[in-house]
Amino acid sequence: MRILFLGDVMGRAGRRAITENLAAMRADWRLDFVVVNGENATSGAGLSPDHAKVLLEAGADAITLGDHAFDQKDMMGFIESEPRIIRPLNFSKAAPGRGARVFDAPGGRKVLVAQVLGQVFMKRPFDDPFSHLDTVLKAHPMGGMVNASLVDIHCEATSEKMGVGHYCDGRASIVVGTHTHVPTADAMILPGGTAFQSDAGMCGDYNSVIGMEKDEPMRRFVTGMPKGRFTPAAGEATLSGLYVETDDRTGKATRVVMIRKGGRLAQASPAEAPD
Numbered sequence: 484m485r486i487l488f489l490g491d492v493m494g495r496a497g498r499r500a501i502t503e504n505l506a507a508m509r510a511d512w513r514l515d516f517v518v519v520n521g522e523n524a525t526s527g528a529g530l531s532p533d534h535a536k537v538l539l540e541a542g543a544d545a546i547t548l549g550d551h552a553f554d555q556k557d558m559m560g561f562i563e564s565e566p567r568i569i570r571p572l573n574f575s576k577a578a579p580g581r582g583a584r585v586f587d588a589p590g591g592r593k594v595l596v597a598q599v600l601g602q603v604f605m606k607r608p609f610d611d612p613f614s615h616l617d618t619v620l621k622a623h624p625m626g627g628m629v630n631a632s633l634v635d636i637h638c639e640a641t642s643e644k645m646g647v648g649h650y651c652d653g654r655a656s657i658v659v660g661t662h663t664h665v666p667t668a669d670a671m672i673l674p675g676g677t678a679f680q681s682d683a684g685m686c687g688d689y690n691s692v693i694g695m696e697k698d699e700p701m702r703r704f705v706t707g708m709p710k711g712r713f714t715p716a717a718g719e720a721t722l723s724g725l726y727v728e729t730d731d732r733t734g735k736a737t738r739v740v741m742i743r744k745g746g747r748l749a750q751a752s753p754a755e756a757p758d
């Protein structure tokens with residue numbers, strides 16, 4: 484199966500890059516399944532129902548969220564009516580929606596999508612992600628119930644992300660990190676057959692501080708004094724993520740390519756498009 488994952492969509496610039504490019508990428512790269520992280524798509528904080536519809540209509544088969552899952556309060560109700568949106572398994576015992584789901588892909592194939600939050604350096608305490616993942620992966624074995632599975636590990640620390648990657652190695656097709664908004668250069672296939680990258684990077688304007696206009700974060704760093712609000716940077720976005728090919732029979736990854744398309748990151752290092 485040919486699967487594309489795109490990291491945190493950041494505000495209007497990120498949404499625009501998705502709506503302008505994803506349909507062509509789906510066709511040109513003959514993608515079977517696309518997962519997009521949408522936790523920052525609305526003003527950099529959360530995902531509104533309208534913007535969720537934009538991402539789905541643009542070509543996302545599934546949307547994952549993160550610690551900002553419910554910053555847009557309308558998502559609390561909307562997620563119950565839109566099963567293509569996945570929030571972290573360990574967000575809260577009281578959270579609406581689901582943290583994992585099996586999706587249909589072309590040819591009768593099945594894809595599991597799951598998301599967990601990490602615990603290291605996060606602003607709020609979350610439950611142990613490993614036990615949640617263990618339960619979900621045991622219930623959905625690759626080569627049995629599903630043809631492929633993707634885990635979005637949403638956290639700060641690269642060490643924790645790598646820990647989750649190795650924990651899932653051989654049990655998931657893809658483990659990909661989100662949340663830090665800067666892509667790491669460690670795309671690889673782990674020994675057990677799981678495609679992994681510590682962070683996918685964001686779909687946003689990289690002339691920024693992790694997707695936000697520079698002025699306010701720079702003021703806070705340099706002077707220690709907040710003055711205004713954070714607003715998403717509005718320049719051309721880079722679509723950042725991971726392209727993975729998997730074996731439908733075993734679910735294991737056979738190829739992984741880091742994707743950076745458009746905007747500043749692609750100027751420095753063009754996207755290596757799948758052929």
Ligand SMILES: [Fe+2]
Nearest residue numbers: 549550551662
């Ligand atoms: Fe986040």
Ligand SMILES: [Fe+2]
Nearest residue numbers: 491522523662
């Ligand atoms: Fe994010």
